[in-house]
Amino acid sequence: FPAIANSSLASAVGAYDMQFSLNGSSWKPVSNTAYYYTFNEMKSADSIYVFFSSNFFKQMVNLGISDINTKDLFNFRFQNTTSPESGWYEFSTSNTLIIKPRDFSISIISDEYTQTPSREGYVGSGESALDFGYIVTTSGKTAADEVLIKVTGPAQVIGGRSYCVFSSDDGKAKVPFPATLSFITRNGATKTYDAGCDDSWRDMTDALWLTTPWTDISGEVGQMDKTTVKFSIPMDNAISLRTVDDNGWFGEVSASGEIHVQATWRNIN
Numbered sequence: 001f002p003a004i005a006n007s008s009l010a011s012a013v014g015a016y017d018m019q020f021s022l023n024g025s026s027w028k029p030v031s032n033t034a035y036y037y038t039f040n041e042m043k044s045a046d047s048i049y050v051f052f053s054s055n056f057f058k059q060m061v062n063l064g065i066s067d068i069n070t071k072d073l074f075n076f077r078f079q080n081t082t083s084p085e086s087g088w089y090e091f092s093t094s095n096t097l098i099i100k101p102r103d104f105s106i107s108i109i110s111d112e113y114t115q116t117p118s119r120e121g122y123v124g125s126g127e128s129a130l131d132f133g134y135i136v137t138t139s140g141k142t143a144a145d146e147v148l149i150k151v152t153g154p155a156q157v158i159g160g161r162s163y164c165v166f167s168s169d170d171g172k173a174k175v176p177f178p179a180t181l182s183f184i185t186r187n188g189a190t191k192t193y194d195a196g197c198d199d200s201w202r203d204m205t206d207a208l209w210l211t212t213p214w215t216d217i218s219g220e221v222g223q224m225d226k227t228t229v230k231f232s233i234p235m236d237n238a239i240s241l242r243t244v245d246d247n248g249w250f251g252e253v254s255a256s257g258e259i260h261v262q263a264t265w266r267n268i269n
Contacts, residue, residue, distance in 0.1 A: 001028075001036040002050060004074045012059040018074075019051040027051060033079075048076075103216035104140040106147070106263040111135050111228065119233075123175075127235040134229050136204070136261055139214050141222040144263035147205045149181060149229060153197035153257025156244050162196035164233065165244065166253035173249045177240050183229040184208045195231070197257055204229065231259060 002020050004010040015029040022045035028035040042048075065073075078089040110117040111133035119130035138144045154165040156176060163176035182192040186208045193202045209225040216222050234240075243249050 001033065001077060002030050002074050003032065003077050004030065005072060006063075006065065008063050009059060009065060009073075012063065013053075013056050017053040017056040017059075021049040021051070022047070024049045039078075050074075102141060102220070102268060103222075104138075104144075104263070104265055106136070106138045106144070106261050108134050108136050108149075108229075108259060108261045121235045123235050123240050125236055129235055130233040132231040134231065134259060135226060136207075136229055137224065137226045138209075138263050139216075139222065139224045140263075140265050141216065141220055141268055142265065143209065143211070143223060143225055144205070145266045146203070146264040147207070147261065148201040148263075149204050149259065149261050150199060150201045151179065151181065151195045151197050151231065151257060151259050152199045154255055155197035155199070157198075158239070158244065161194065162198035162200075163239070164197035164255060164257065166255040168249075168251055168253050173251065173253055174244045175240055175242075175249060175253050176244055177233050177235075177255075178237050179231065179233045181229060181231055183227060197255075201262070 002018065004013070004018065015031040018030040019027040020030060021027045022037060022041065024047075028037075072092075075090045075092040080089070117132055119132065121127060121130050136147070136149070138147060151164075154167065155162050156165050156174075157163075158176055161178070164179045166175045166177055167173065177196075178194070179196050180192050181195040181202060181204075182190055183204055185191050185206045187206075188208070191204075191206070195202060204227075207227040207229070209227045212224050212226075214222045214224040241248070
């Protein structure tokens with residue numbers, strides 16, 4: 001069975017953060033002598049596979065373990081149960097792990113730099129939309145390969161389209177409002193998504209990003225990219241003149257929601 005040679009790392013990781021197998025499909029967790037293969041089982045295989053979880057490497061980074069020979073990281077241990085007095089036999093691999101920590105991040109904030117931006121308006125023909133401006137920022141060694149955005153909040157599908165739902169204080173009136181996400185692309189065109197609080201990701205990778213130099217925690221030079229996006233709720237759509245139950249309404253309605261972003265980097269050296 002394999003055993004982690006670094007005691008601090010062994011304490012930091014879970015049993016399933018390192019696993020081993022003779023066929024690459026049936027795995028055993030690394031947990032001292034609790035899990036092992038017998039000599040006869042090993043004779044039937046020509047390889048041994050070792051799996052490391054992402055948390056295993058995260059804990060290595062947290063403990064400052066990097067650029068290490070695997071022989072100093074873990075070894076394989078054998079015990080002769082026929083002659084226990086002969087003790088343990090150990091052998092190590094000769095590979096080297098080079099870990100380069102990278103700092104990647106994405107954030108979204110109101111262009112008013114407030115955590116809870118709000119708007120109010122009136123419903124009817126010619127009324128102005130409720131517009132919310134946001135700044136999206138990514139940072140990493142390179143530009144993100146993919147950036148996605150979505151809107152969450154009370155919603156209902158009407159006629160195959162998702163709408164944000166505003167409610168009265170007593171909950172009796174529920175009014176549908178369309179909503180959109182829009183941004184300027186690198187080609188200078190405006191891309192608009194129908195985003196009625198439906199919790200669905202939209203791609204904004206092709207937005208017009210402003211790039212500036214940036215240095216990550218490892219001292220590597222990277223880049224910071226910024227762009228803007230607008231979330232808009234039209235107030236002049238006829239569907240908002242009636243409730244989701246198709247009744248007339250008057251008074252005040254309100255809603256709150258969230259905008260989420262995520263970024264993906266691939267093939268980073």
